[in-house]
Amino acid sequence: GPALSGEHAEAPSIAALRRQAEGCERCDLYKNATQLVFSEGPADARVVLVGEQPGDREDLAGRPFVGPAGRILNECLHEAGIDRSSCYLTNAVKHFKFEQRGKRRMHSRPNAGEIQRCAWWLGAELDHLHPDLVVALGATALMALLGRSVAVTKNRGDLIATPGGYPVLVTIHPSYLLRIRDREDAAVERGRFVNDLAKIATHLR
Ligand code: URA
DSSP: OOOOOOOOOOOHHHHHHHHHTTTSSSSSSGGGGOOOOOOEEEOOSEHHHHHHHHOOOHHHSSSSOSSHHHHHHHHHHHHTTOGGGGEEESSSSSSEEEEEEETEEOOOOHHHHHHHHHHHHHHHHHHOOSSSSEEESHHHHHHHSSSSOHHHHHHTTEEEEESOOOOOEEEOHHHHHHHHOOOHHHHHHHHHHHHHHHHHGGGOO
């Protein structure tokens, strides 16, 4: 018979999940977004990074973390000794939620219902990838992964297991670093973020 791929035969492939998600109407966010932003990265990645939702740039490009938050994430991963291209990058919510203000589309936070409905896709991604480690970038990712609200600041740098048993490393969202006005504070927080990301390597099997 035909050769088996050797991957988890019971789980739909990431490509098939993405095709399914193109038609997602679980919540209303698909209506105003340009396109679905599903994920990026190898299907055999050991590390999954989970953001909040695509921003303006990601919505136009159809790829996660290609805008300002992505640039600082890339820099910090590099400083932490992590190769971005070896990671699977995805978001808790897969369509851009925004408010139109004149010509600008201003980021709008996804609500609990949108997070919960979109978490079905995230769960399916994890069940395909079976990663060694999941990194929650901020509160929305953490809520999507755990199915409940958990404080980022009290738990950052720690591991918390998802209901499905995947270990989650808790840290901030990189866009938080872009909002800090004081240069010294920003440098300190950036250093803490790099320090959190550097823990990734210690959790790989
Ligand atoms: N912020 C996110 O959380 N995800 C992206 O893909 C881009 C910005």
